[in-house]
Amino acid sequence: MVGMYDMRTRERALTLVAQGRSLNSVSRELGVSRYAIRSWQSRIEPIKRAGMPCPRCQDAPTVPEEAAAYAYLLGLYLGDGCINVHRRGVYFMRITLDNAWAGIIDECETALRAVRPDNSVFRVQRQGCVAVTSTSKHWPCLFPQHGPGMKHTRKIALEPWQQSIVDEHPWQFIRGLIHSDGCRVTNWTTRVIGGERKRYEYPRYFFTNTSADIIRLFTDTLDRVGVEWKPLNQSRAAVTISVARKDSVALMDLHVGPKY
Secondary structure (H helix, E strand, O other): OHHHOOHHHHHHHHHHHHOOOOHHHHHHHHOOOHHHHHHHHHHHHHHHHHOOOOOOOOOOOOOOOOHHHHHHHHHHHHHHEEEEEOHHHOEEEEEEEEOOOHHHHHHHHHHHHHHOOOOOEEEEEEOOEEEEEEEEOOHHHHOOOOOOOOHHHOOOOOOHHHHHHHHHOHHHHHHHHHHHHEEEEEEEEEEEEOOEEEEEEEEEEEEEEOOHHHHHHHHHHHHHHOOOOEEOOOOOOOEEEEEOOHHHHHHHHHHOOOOO
């Protein structure tokens, strides 16, 4: 019976127990036997005791080993992520993504597992979206931009070690930002060619965010990889950055592509 449950169910059960829930309540909620939950606990506890050291909490702090995955996750977090504290000093990292982008949801989960492979990752389904969630005591160490209130109400700046990762993996950072608060669209217009009006289509990328700091991080990174951009004139508080020049769109298509 223990082997009949999939990995996501196991991780969800262990996460609920780690939050202080009783075995009875978790068993009833998930339809999993108490015996199965105890068995999973006995298998995972030796791993938990050994633990994966946080690269930022050591005497000589280092950067995360999976730097490319971290750069992508940083972009997702700045766009659609949040970190919340729970009991026993455990933090939940949540990236909320639209149900329409199943590929991005999978990629987000892969990045979370790569950055903190010894911590549980699970999905919480909500109306029209899913919160890809991971638990760790060290999320604030890895994402020092965490703080009270909305991101646009406080200063958002990268630590030098984060900037070095973005400099090394700029396209992964851009992908994360586009996959969270951006899009690739096809615009169209008409032109008169040889006396005949014809429809002309052209792709472009947009990125929208209310935080001026996050917008600046995005455009600074675009500058670094040679992508031309311009802000759109809007009356709302959020700022939208447009990438429309043919050669710049081609670069974005090569390294980012449509959401999927």
